[in-house]
Amino acid sequence: MKSCYGVKFTIRVISLVVMVVFIGYTGLKTTSAAEPVSPAKEKDKSPVVVPTAAQPEEKPSTSSILDPKDPKSIIYLNTKGELAGTGDPNKSGSPSEAYRIGSGWHPAALAGAGLPKDKYGLVNWAKIVKDNLLTPRHSLDPSDAEDMPPLDMNILIETKSDFVNNVIYPHYIHTWWLKCEICHPKIFIPQKGANRMFMTEIAQGQWCGRCHGKVSFPLTDCTRCHVSPKKAAATPEKK
Amino acid sequence: MTKKTLSAISLVLVLVLSSYGFAKLGDIVFDDKAESLKKAGMSPAVFPHGKHEDIYRCVDCHPKIFKDKRGANDINMQKNMSGEFCGNEACHNSPKAFPLYQCAKCHIDKKVK
Numbered sequence: 001m002k003s004c005y006g007v008k009f010t011i012r013v014i015s016l017v018v019m020v021v022f023i024g025y026t027g028l029k030t031t032s033a034a035e036p037v038s039p040a041k042e043k044d045k046s047p048v049v050v051p052t053a054a055q056p057e058e059k060p061s062t063s064s065i066l067d068p069k070d071p072k073s074i075i076y077l078n079t080k081g082e083l084a085g086t087g088d089p090n091k092s093g094s095p096s097e098a099y100r101i102g103s104g105w106h107p108a109a110l111a112g113a114g115l116p117k118d119k120y121g122l123v124n125w126a127k128i129v130k131d132n133l134l135t136p137r138h139s140l141d142p143s144d145a146e147d148m149p150p151l152d153m154n155i156l157i158e159t160k161s162d163f164v165n166n167v168i169y170p171h172y173i174h175t176w177w178l179k180c181e182i183c184h185p186k187i188f189i190p191q192k193g194a195n196r197m198f199m200t201e202i203a204q205g206q207w208c209g210r211c212h213g214k215v216s217f218p219l220t221d222c223t224r225c226h227v228s229p230k231k232a233a234a235t236p237e238k239k
Numbered sequence: 240m241t242k243k244t245l246s247a248i249s250l251v252l253v254l255v256l257s258s259y260g261f262a263k264l265g266d267i268v269f270d271d272k273a274e275s276l277k278k279a280g281m282s283p284a285v286f287p288h289g290k291h292e293d294i295y296r297c298v299d300c301h302p303k304i305f306k307d308k309r310g311a312n313d314i315n316m317q318k319n320m321s322g323e324f325c326g327n328e329a330c331h332n333s334p335k336a337f338p339l340y341q342c343a344k345c346h347i348d349k350k351v352k
Contacts, residue, residue: 162275163315198280200342219340220332222320230317 118217118224125216126173150175156228157197165226264288269314284345286325304330 067073074087076095085095094100115133118124128134138147150172157167174183184190187210195207202209203219213219270276270283291300301307304327312324319326319339326332331339 160279161281161316162278163272163317164279164320165317199340200281200346203340203342213340218338220338222339226317226320 118221120218120221122217129173129176148175148179151180159226159230160198163230165223165230166228167225168228169225263292271310272315275315281342281346282348285347286345 070087072086072088076084076086078084078097084097086092089095113123116124116127116131138144153171155169155171157169159166180190187207188195197207201207202212205213208225209219217224265288267286267288268283269286273283276283297307304324305312314324316339318324319331322328322332325345326339330336337344
């Protein structure tokens with residue numbers, strides 16, 4: 001068995017060497033086609049052949065990477081002269097540092113901005129508007145028409161419980177950022193008493209929960225909406 | 240050790256363990272505000288006392304947050320929201336425990352409509 005195996009091995013090595021030499025003679029273009037066959041066989045038993053086969057393989061690939069006309073071969077340097085990235089963002093990531101910072105977790109990126117925070121440490125965007133800390137442009141395109149002014153209308157939403165404070169919904173702060181069509185009529189029917197909301201549904205992502213808890217302040221902040229005291233809450237006696 | 244001492248120790252152990260078992264309270268149902276709950280379409284909150292016993296000592300809640308007497312605590316959701324009872328700053332108004340807006344976690348067997 002052992003001698004038989006040895007004979008087979010030497011035959012295989014000799015045939016491989018002959019093949020590689022033959023491939024080397026028949027020019028570069030044919031090698032690229034023959035490549036996939038030879039490395040598979042080489043891995044079997046002959047490490048000697050690897051360097052000879054690797055040489056013709058590298059040549060075409062290096063020439064394609066360093067093509068000066070290919071935008072992917074651009075190298076970007078940062079202000080310190082260090083490599084920031086390449087023209088191929090799939091390989092090296094974006095060369096822009098601002099982009100990389102911006103793609104981080106939003107509250108973390110804003111933590112050092114000195115903006116007012118709520119009790120959960122999240123940026124209090126409503127306070128920013130009320131205190132005139134920010135005056136965002138209505139559009140990036142200056143030729144765009146001016147926005148509608150915010151709608152100053154508070155809606156009293158009575159809670160069904162005898163104890164929980166009523167909700168006062170301010171249109172003003174919402175229309176500061178949002179168009180009417182974002183909420184009406186898909187999320188809220190614009191008619192008094194037409195929307196029968198339940199806190200359980202809101203917690204499941206309906207009604208106010210479409211935004212609050214996702215992009216707006218979380219539902220955990222109960223007393224920020226439940227502001228208007230009920231009569232029953234003041235007197236412990238039930239009706 | 241003799242057989243007698245061994246059996247005595249085991250007896251004490253059994254007694255202690257069983258007393259622990261007896262000490263654990265079951266679920267407490269807050270149904271004193273049934274009328275308001277009915278209006279709101281909610282079922283009464285169920286408080287798993289045993290679950291809390293596993294995590295906390297009695298003095299953590301009694302008598303500071305909850306008086307340890309049946310009917311002595313006038314709990315409602317508004318008070319919870321403003322930091323009393325379940326909504327204490329160290330409990331369900333903090334990141335330590337699930338938040339108050341997850342209604343169905345306490346108001347189990349909820350009827351939404």
